[in-house]
Amino acid sequence: MTTASEADFVRHWSPSPGLVFLGPVEGSGLKDRSYLLQRGDGQIVQLSELLQLVMATVSPLKSADELARDVSDAYGRELSVSGLLHLIDTRLEPMGLVHDADTDAADAVPPPTANPLLALRLRGTLLPEKLVNTLAMVLAPLYWSPVVAAVLVGLAAVDLLVLAKGDFLASLEQVLLTPALLLGIFAMLTAGAVIHELGHATACRYGGARPGVIGVGVYLVFPAFFTNVTDSYRLGRAGRIRTDLGGLYFNCLCLIALGGAYLLTGQGLFLLAAALMHFEMIQQLVPTLRFDGYFVLADIAGVPDLFNRIRPVLLSLVPGRAVDPRVAELRTFARRLVTIWVVTVVPLLCLALGWMLLSLPLIIEQTADAIRQHAGLASEAIAAGDPAAAALSILSILMLSLPVIGLAILLYRLLSVLLDLLGRLGRRLWRMTAESEGVVPRHLRAVKPQAGKSLQMGQPLQLGKPLQKGRSAMAIALPPAAMPDEVPPAPLRAPAHFQARAAIPAGAIPDDVPTLQDFLADRPARPAPLAELGWQGAVRRLSRNSLSLGPGRRELSHLDAVEEVQRRLDGPRTVVVVNPKGGAHKTTATLLLAATLGIQRGGYTLAWDNNETRGTMGWRAPLAGHAGTAVDLMREVDRFEDPVLGRIGDLDRFVRYQGSAQFDVLASDEDAAGAATIGSREFDRLHTALRRFYRIIMVDTGNNMRSTNWEAAVAAADELVIVSTVREDTVASAVWLVDGLRERGYQEKVSNAVTLLAAPSLHTDLRLHDRTRTHFETLTREVLDVPYDKSLVSGGPLNYQALMPGTREAWLRASAAVMRGL
Structure with a gap:
């Protein structure tokens, strides 16, 4: 195994000038989340989450040790200095994204650029970026849905009239008798090509991205126009497809103009120009070459480099x-x-x-x-x-x-x-x-790639989406970054056959002897999951696994949520559910989140009814077998604070195990004649003791924001969950709560909070829902909807298995959102 030398710890890197972070890839066809980064030369680089974190953290003021520590904290997994050096030396520096802070960036080796077989060359600018953006902004209303529908209906009407009244043979004869008219047709088709590119730019601007220049280049040897819509990579799938089809949409406007001109004047050159433009539009939809149809297909698949996938x-x-x-x-x-x-x-x-x-x-x-x-x-x-x-x-x-x-x-x-x-x-x-x-010495041999990696040491980078009409920069698709414990070791040295074994000190392990980590790092990738749901699962079961189909989109989304819920935590975490109004779904949310986490994570989850006097969680939690509450536990909390006397099995007299849901419930006081209350001191002592036995504590709060135990719970929270039914009064209470939390100095906890909007009935006030969602999206990290379920209406004991499948899936996604905040 190789380790970083002392000199490596003090190395410093600077990000290359002109880098622009474009954010995550939306609608990607890759399993792992990836991000886009634009280099100063306009090339687009696709990075894994780990490489994105390194690029976002790198600074000439940070040493390798500091940088590795910061990346580890942000990533949630430890990245050693040697692993960091491997990522920088073999991935980021060769791609021209970083350079040694002690050297000038101009002296660095020029980074690789995409150079596909079929690409535009000898490019020149036809319309500058500023003019293109001005025209795109003016023409953007053409993409309003009513306008698009009107244009398509108008095109259909004009085409039908032209087919009914047009005489193609007479028009062709007219043009052949006057050959100079061919120049007019050529001029109109050239203008139509420029308008086609302006359609790409306008669609890009309408989606929220910024187009670049419109230019002309040489495709092989044919002149062709292009539009720089590199920034459209930051758009979602719908925005990218709109950009791809924007040129054809503007061709529809040209066809309406040409058809109308022919119907008004009877000049054959307009009819022939319209016919040729129809043919060009059909040609653009062919996905075999880098025309618009190719990019549409690539964006539907979420894979920007289709031609580079042919060989694999x-x-x-x-x-x-x-x-x-x-x-x-x-x-x-x-x-x-x-x-x-x-x-x-x-x-x-x-x-x-x-x-x-x-x-x-x-x-x-x-x-x-x-x-x-x-x-x-x-x-x-x-x-x-x-x-x-x-x-x-x-x-x-x-x-x-x-x-x-x-x-x-x-x-x-x-x-x-x-x-x-x-x-x-x-x-x-x-x-x-x-x-x-x-x-051949061993150090000259090709390094065997890690399982699951697509790039060997020294292998050329795979190049992605090429330069063509509608795209002006290449997407350089880097393979997923190696995880910290998967970083390939440095090549082993050749065996020194001429050296005597006595030269190796007793008890020392020579550098060229493979270790357990080397052996484990060479394991094959985990097999892909098989479909259990949907038609894919049905086909697999009917064929008795002869057709081993993978999961569909919905099942993959479900598996991703399960993986989020099952992520590792560095220590116990406390999640507090809040809304100062009764009937806001707090207790239901606490129980369902705890049940989902317990089922998916396998226990060590507690739902705690932190009411200063009485709450209802104990009534809604079956399988009690006893009437122990937080007040009873408080009387014996001393023994559970003691690391010797306290045992998790002794908690069974106070918490209520929920069977197959695999979580416990700690109820609030249920004695109608009792006078005991839980204050801030009691909460802190109980919380300290319970953190010794549970990984996740879900705390249900009361309705009094001024009670000391409510304030203590919010202060101890690692994350807040704001719950509200979609009702005017309940939503207003949640908004008032957020204002109060921010005034008390809990801005960071509010920013990291998850907002859950529960449907109060089958018929939700959509206008109120949209207002509420818009408000909380600006204040909290995530806003999710949970559906109405009739099994929850009675307010009786919770039965997780009685929930509708859609309800269970919604609470799984809510639990995944909570885990992302921890």
């Missing part, structure tokens, strides 16, 4: 071969969609390329004949003084030449890639042969 998907389809990590990291839906795309696109591209290769001699011959004819026409037009005809012939020569030149460039690049692959394969075979003969 094909290798994963080989019988007997393990699933490639770049395929295993995808969610089930995304994985199926990408696989369908790969098995469809690869044969089509291979057939198209094969047809072009077979037809290349004939294409070259016919192209040469056509160029000679147009060259003769151009000479005659120049001699006759007809500049329009001469320009048309020259344009025809250019358009005829471009496909052949583009095909030649594509074949050249494909040949270069093939030769590079053959070279790497040859070097690998030579290395394998040399290693088998003991020639």
Whole structure:
């Protein structure tokens, strides 16, 4: 095992200039949460949660030791200095995200950039960013839903009228008799292409992102327009798809204008231009190349780099071969969609390329004949003084030449890639042969990747969403960062066969001897879960596991919530449920949260009715077997404060075990004639004693914010849960509570609080609900809804199994939100 040297502890790093944190990826097709970061050169980098935390924490004022400690505190798992160095040296620094604070950033090695086979090159600006944003802001109302519906209806009406009245043969004859009209059609289609790009920019701005320039470049050798909508990566899936389709939507506006012009004037060039624009729109929806349809499909799947997934998907389809990590990291839906795309696109591209290769001699011959004819026409037009005809012939020569030149460039690049692959394969075979003969030292051998990793040491980075119409920067998809206990060790040194064993001191372990950690780090990734619910689970059971389908979207969301609930805590935690109005759902929320945590975490959860006199939790908690309360426990709290005398089994005389729900209830005083009360001192003593026996304590509070035990509970809370039914008076009470907490100095606890809005009946006041949600979203960390359930109406003993499945799922998500705050 390798450890960080003393010099490594004092190393300092600075973030590269121009970095912009774009936030988490919304609608991602990856299983693990990922984040987006924009480099100063406009490249988009996709980071795992751990790498995002490192980038957010790195500072030239922090040493490696301080940085590792801060990241560990934020991540909830320990990151050693050696693990931090590995992440920076092998992931972040090579990508140009950080550099040594003692060196100038300008002296650093230029970071890698995406360079796909099919990409725009020789780009130039057509409309500057400021002008594009001004136009997009003015045109943004075109994306209002009523306007969109009106445009689509208008397009359908115009198309029907054009089909009914249009004469395509007459229009074609008119244009052929006047060849100069072809230049007019070309000009209209060019203007339509610019308007198409403006549609992408306007959709981007309407979604809340900021578009960049509209420019022109060369796609292979064909001129093509593009729009810089890099910032749309920060939008959700719907916003990105709207951006992808924005160009086609603005083409619909152009078609209405062209169709109307034809109906008004009868000029054939408008009809032919509209027909060609329809064809271009259909072409844009084809997902085989990097057109709009490709980006729509990529955003639906949540995978920005479809072409870079071709190789992993094909290798994963080989019988007997393990699933490639770049395929295993995808969610089930995304994985199926990408696989369908790969098995469809690869044969089509291979057939198209094969047809072009077979037809290349004939294409070259016919192209040469056509160029000679147009060259003769151009000479005659120049001699006759007809500049329009001469320009048309020259344009025809250019358009005829471009496909052949583009095909030649594509074949050249494909040949270069093939030769590079053959070279790497040859070097690998030579290395394998040399290693088998003991020639190559071990430190020169390729490092075996960790299970579940998609990037080997020294392997080129996988490049993501490419530059194309509608996108102007590449998404460089980094693989998920290694967890602190999964950081690969440094390569082992070659065995020193010429050294005598006596050179190793007695009892010392040489550096090149693998340890238990090395062995455990090489374990394969955990098998993916199988579907239990939905049609996927039904198919799996009916086929008796012959079809091992993975979970669907809903089941994956359920499993994610369960994982959140089961996360490890560093110590006991106290959650306090508050609302100073009776009937606000506090007791119900406390019991259901405790039941969910107890079932999913396996016990060591307590629901405590912290009422200064009497509460109702004891009445709603079955399986008591005794009448012990917090007052009774207070009389013997001394023994439970003692680390020797106090035993968890002795608490059974005071707390009420809830059977299969796997949590305990500590009831408040139930003696109608009793005079005992619980104050702040009593609460603190009980709380200190109970923290020795429970991991999570859910505290239900009374309705008096001025009582000392209420104040003591809020002061001791690690997290607050604000509960309210969607009723005007109950919501107003919760708002008043938050104002009071903030005035008392509990701003941070309010900011970290979870708000639960409970439906009081099947028919909820939607306007009040929206007002309430908007208010609390600005004050608390999360706001969640829990549905109405008739089994809770009676106020009788809680039966968790009697809840509707949707209710149990909602309280599971609420519990996951609570755990995220701990």
